[in-house]
Amino acid sequence: MKRDKYTENIQSQMRKGSLEFVILLIISRKAIYAADMLKELKKYELIVVEGTLYPLLNRLKSSGAVEYQWKESKSGPPRKYYKLTSKGKKLLDALLLNWNNLNQSINALIQSYEKNNSR
Amino acid sequence: MKRDKYTENIQSQMRKGSLEFVILLIISRKAIYAADMLKELKKYELIVVEGTLYPLLNRLKSSGAVEYQWKESKSGPPRKYYKLTSKGKKLLDALLLNWNNLNQSINALIQSYEKNNSR
DNA sequence: CAGAGTACTTTGCAAAGCAAGGTTAAATAT
DNA sequence: ATATTTAACCTTGCTTTGCAAAGTACTCTG
Numbered sequence: 001m002k003r004d005k006y007t008e009n010i011q012s013q014m015r016k017g018s019l020e021f022v023i024l025l026i027i028s029r030k031a032i033y034a035a036d037m038l039k040e041l042k043k044y045e046l047i048v049v050e051g052t053l054y055p056l057l058n059r060l061k062s063s064g065a066v067e068y069q070w071k072e073s074k075s076g077p078p079r080k081y082y083k084l085t086s087k088g089k090k091l092l093d094a095l096l097l098n099w100n101n102l103n104q105s106i107n108a109l110i111q112s113y114e115k116n117n118s119r
Numbered sequence: 120m121k122r123d124k125y126t127e128n129i130q131s132q133m134r135k136g137s138l139e140f141v142i143l144l145i146i147s148r149k150a151i152y153a154a155d156m157l158k159e160l161k162k163y164e165l166i167v168v169e170g171t172l173y174p175l176l177n178r179l180k181s182s183g184a185v186e187y188q189w190k191e192s193k194s195g196p197p198r199k200y201y202k203l204t205s206k207g208k209k210l211l212d213a214l215l216l217n218w219n220n221l222n223q224s225i226n227a228l229i230q231s232y233e234k235n236n237s238r
Numbered sequence: 239c240a241g242a243g244t245a246c247t248t249t250g251c252a253a254a255g256c257a258a259g260g261t262t263a264a265a266t267a268t
Numbered sequence: 269a270t271a272t273t274t275a276a277c278c279t280t281g282c283t284t285t286g287c288a289a290a291g292t293a294c295t296c297t298g
Binding site: 131132135138167168169170171174175178192193194195196197 | 285286287288289292293294295296
């Protein structure tokens with residue numbers, strides 16, 4: 001396996017790991033449907049494809065973290081507008097805490113790395 | 120699936136995603152062998168088990184990011200002391216950049232979440 | 239040499255990302 | 269009105285990978 005491929009692979013894993021978290025954050029702001037989530041993610045350079053997003057949304061749905069309403073569209077089939085449930089809000093809060101902890105651990109490690117490399 | 124299980128699952132995914140990165144950071148500080156890596160990870164509350172770590176180290180090895188030297192031990196079988204190769208250093212630098220980007224994106228999202236929830 | 243402790247390896251299962259292809263509905267073109 | 273295009277959403281199959289559990293191998297102690 002080439003190094004570049006491998007680098008990309010690890011990077012995509014880092015993205016993956018925080019995907020549920022990011023999706024919940026996006027949904028928390030306002031009700032939104034899948035295709036618009038994809039655009040939003042692209043803005044943040046968190047590239048995701050349909051085949052990843054739809055199953056993920058279904059998992060969130062069946063876990064009770066999100067719910068959706070069908071809404072008509074003027075230009076195509078109806079859309080599922082997702083929003084957080086109260087369960088979803090609790091989940092998001094737990095993930096925020098978790099994110100902060102992970103961040104602290106990694107930043108501590110990064111600092112000792114930078115020290116060893118004379119800034 | 121219960122919410123708690125699901126929460127844990129997502130959290131463990133977030134850990135997973137940054138695992139290679141964290142391992143590289145730890146190895147970058149000084150040559151170290153697997154069992155001590157596990158202790159180190161525990162200090163940072165990034166729990167990992169053997170069945171995860173050893174295959175991961177082998178993947179890093181065969182991608183050329185790390186190399187190891189056998190060293191005798193006074194209390195058991197010999198140990199593989201891992202250290203970064205120059206390839207590994209480049210990989211780590213790329214991951215550092217990637218980490219910073221991901222961090223920025225997520226922090227931007229978190230900020231707009233906190234705004235909507237009136238701090 | 240038997241048992242305990244330490245270190246590394248392997249196997250098998252399950253979760254999940256992703257490419258590719260499919261279905262359905264509305265709008266537009268012919 | 270039929271065909272094509274576009275927008276949404278869904279599904280299948282492959283592959284990767286984390287992890288529990290069991291296995292191998294080496295050293296030291298009694």
